Amino acid sequence: MGLNEKQQRFADYYIELGNATQSAIKAGYSKKSARFIGQENLTKPNIKKYIADKLEEMKSKRTADGQEVLEFLASVMRGEIDEEVILTVGAGEGYSEIMRTRKELSARDRIKAAELLGKRYTLFTDKTDLTVAEPVQIIKGEPKRYEGNHTEVKYEPKLMN
Numbered sequence: 001m002g003l004n005e006k007q008q009r010f011a012d013y014y015i016e017l018g019n020a021t022q023s024a025i026k027a028g029y030s031k032k033s034a035r036f037i038g039q040e041n042l043t044k045p046n047i048k049k050y051i052a053d054k055l056e057e058m059k060s061k062r063t064a065d066g067q068e069v070l071e072f073l074a075s076v077m078r079g080e081i082d083e084e085v086i087l088t089v090g091a092g093e094g095y096s097e098i099m100r101t102r103k104e105l106s107a108r109d110r111i112k113a114a115e116l117l118g119k120r121y122t123l124f125t126d127k128t129d130l131t132v133a134e135p136v137q138i139i140k141g142e143p144k145r146y147e148g149n150h151t152e153v154k155y156e157p158k159l160m161n
Contacts, residue, residue, distance in 0.1 A: 007046075010024055010027035014038075023038060
């Protein structure tokens with residue numbers, strides 16, 4: 001079941017204001033019953049669903065996802081984005097004018113974007129990922145000394161239990 005016109009206005013105002021009583025008044029309900037109607041409307045499943053859907057839609061429009069962030073960083077790194085700069089220019093007799101212009105991003109900004117992308121894709125890691133397939137065995141043994149000029153110590157291995 002859909003919403004009637006008043007319920008839809010209430011839901012839209014509730015999204016804007018976050019206050020059920022004020023939303024009910026703005027939607028056209030009487031001031032006497034606004035508090036009760038506002039709370040009651042928030043318990044109706046179709047109104048709750050409408051509000052939740054609208055909030056989710058607004059969130060997805062305002063919030064950048066991971067792919068969007070990566071695309072932005074890539075375009076900054078490639079120099080496809082420029083920035084607006086405000087300059088003050090002397091116009092004579094002690095006056096100055098404000099002038100807006102666009103300029104390329106600095107090398108520092110582009111390098112930072114490349115660095116962030118590199119971290120994301122682990123391009124700059126010094127660590128080695130080592131996976132051992134066999135279980136580790138600890139070997140215990142007694143040192144065995146050899147005669148001669150060198151003092152090499154060898155162990156006769158015995159598996160520990």
